[in-house]
Amino acid sequence: MPRCKEAVDDMHPSDPTDLDILEPAPTAASQASSPHAYLSLLPIWSRQIETSRSQTEEAIVALSERFSGIVQRIDAALSSHVQGSQGDAAAEAARSKGDLAMVIDALRAIQQNRNQLVEQIRGLMAYTEELHKMATEVDQIGFRTNMLSLNAAIEAAHAGEAGKGFAVVAHEVRSLSNAARDMGKQISKKVGLINDSLNRIGKTNEEVAARDDAAVQTSDERIRSVLARFEESTAALSESAARSRTESSAIKDEICDSLVQLQFQDRVSQILANVMRSMEDVAQEGQRAGTAAEAEAQAREHAEKMMSTYATREQRLNHEGIQTTAVEQSAVTFF
Amino acid sequence: MAKRILLVDDSASVRTVAGIALRGAGYEVIEASNGQEGLERLAGDKVHLIISDVNMPVLDGIGFLKEVKKHPSYKFTPVIMLTTEAGEDKKQEGRAAGAKAWITKPFQPAVMLEAVSKLVMA
Numbered sequence: 001m002p003r004c005k006e007a008v009d010d011m012h013p014s015d016p017t018d019l020d021i022l023e024p025a026p027t028a029a030s031q032a033s034s035p036h037a038y039l040s041l042l043p044i045w046s047r048q049i050e051t052s053r054s055q056t057e058e059a060i061v062a063l064s065e066r067f068s069g070i071v072q073r074i075d076a077a078l079s080s081h082v083q084g085s086q087g088d089a090a091a092e093a094a095r096s097k098g099d100l101a102m103v104i105d106a107l108r109a110i111q112q113n114r115n116q117l118v119e120q121i122r123g124l125m126a127y128t129e130e131l132h133k134m135a136t137e138v139d140q141i142g143f144r145t146n147m148l149s150l151n152a153a154i155e156a157a158h159a160g161e162a163g164k165g166f167a168v169v170a171h172e173v174r175s176l177s178n179a180a181r182d183m184g185k186q187i188s189k190k191v192g193l194i195n196d197s198l199n200r201i202g203k204t205n206e207e208v209a210a211r212d213d214a215a216v217q218t219s220d221e222r223i224r225s226v227l228a229r230f231e232e233s234t235a236a237l238s239e240s241a242a243r244s245r246t247e248s249s250a251i252k253d254e255i256c257d258s259l260v261q262l263q264f265q266d267r268v269s270q271i272l273a274n275v276m277r278s279m280e281d282v283a284q285e286g287q288r289a290g291t292a293a294e295a296e297a298q299a300r301e302h303a304e305k306m307m308s309t310y311a312t313r314e315q316r317l318n319h320e321g322i323q324t325t326a327v328e329q330s331a332v333t334f335f
Numbered sequence: 336m337a338k339r340i341l342l343v344d345d346s347a348s349v350r351t352v353a354g355i356a357l358r359g360a361g362y363e364v365i366e367a368s369n370g371q372e373g374l375e376r377l378a379g380d381k382v383h384l385i386i387s388d389v390n391m392p393v394l395d396g397i398g399f400l401k402e403v404k405k406h407p408s409y410k411f412t413p414v415i416m417l418t419t420e421a422g423e424d425k426k427q428e429g430r431a432a433g434a435k436a437w438i439t440k441p442f443q444p445a446v447m448l449e450a451v452s453k454l455v456m457a
Contacts, residue, residue, distance in 0.1 A: 060348040068355035075359075256444065259352055263441035266346040267419050270390060311390045311419045331421075332450050333437040335430040 135188035142181030149174035343373035356444035370399025389418035
């Protein structure tokens with residue numbers, strides 16, 4: 001793509017033939033001694049106009065191509081904006097929110113399971129109380145049986161020789177009752193140990209649960225805070241993207257308007273082409289005109305011919321001497 | 336398959352603006368700089384719509400339109416006149432010759448595309 005300087009050079013090439021056009025040919029100058037001789041200058045003016053017209057056209061074509069390219073690039077950028085970052089960021093925010101909420105839910109489920117475990121341990125502790133009572137009862141039964149065997153031994157002694165066998169039985173019952181009491185005490189001791197152990201597990205669990213509660217609470221707050229910041233960033237990004245889209249659309253509209261404005265070159269080109277044709281006609285007809293009356297008649301005829309060849313309203317108004325700068329608005333007529 | 340449009344105008348800048356807009360909208364565009372060249376282009380692949388200027392050298396737009404309507408393959412092909420001519424007489428001349436729409440220059444590319452889309456589907 002040529003830079004500005006090169007583009008300007010392209011429009012004004014230093015071709016020696018251009019100099020020939022700018023300087024009237026010596027023959028034309030020498031002929032300019034009568035009004036008819038000035039007619040020989042018309043082709044020179046015509047060529048100058050044609051050069052300006054064609055250079056303007058080249059520049060306008062290049063400008064139109066560039067502007068149209070810009071419009072297409074803006075269109076592409078606008079459509080990728082719509083499908084791209086904004087939607088992705090919003091979707092990512094929603095996905096992250098969902099994922100983090102699942103993490104918190106999982107932590108809460110773990111907490112709930114542990115609380116259920118603590119309840120089950122408390123239930124076990126209630127059973128150990130019952131076991132302790134049962135062990136105490138075994139000891140009591142042993143004690144009473146012991147007392148009973150002692151009385152039986154006394155009664156066997158009172159019976160003398162006849163009670164000797166009974167004394168042996170009473171002794172064995174006493175041994176068994178002592179063994180039962182020992183067993184009851186041991187059971188009671190073991191139950192006490194289990195109970196202590198369960199109590200410690202319960203307390204440890206409660207401490208861990210309290211710490212976990214605090215950790216889940218903190219995590220929940222931090223996650224909410226991160227999500228809030230993320231949502232703020234996403235909203236700011238969306239707002240910025242929306243502003244960018246609005247600006248791009250406005251620039252696109254401006255360029256589209258410029259493309260319409262550039263079409264005035266076509267109108268100008270038509271007007272100049274028409275002027276050039278008229279000048280060529282005048283140059284040819286003027287040479288043929290004899291008397292002043294003939295020249296006047298030719299001029300009238302030429303003016304009528306010019307009027308019939310106009311394409312734009314401003315050409316007709318200019319011809320009639322009415323100054324205008326307004327141009328018809330673009331319109332579509334369907335037949 | 337893209338619809339093919341023949342764009343006839345002696346102004347290179349108009350052909351550029353209209354051509355870029357039409358190609359951007361997905362049409363295939365064939366260009367000609369006057370009516371005679373336009374008729375030669377019709378000898379090639381099938382054209383679905385024609386956009387033509389009125390004031391052109393060699394063969395003007397109305398003359399071109401009349402020739403198109405004589406062509407057995409193109410007598411029903413919609414033709415849009417895109418011109419600086421805004422006079423009612425000229426418009427009626429275009430209508431009588433078989434034009435389907437008349438757009439005056441300078442034109443908004445979007446307005447031209449809307450007219451093209453209406454007529455190319457018809």
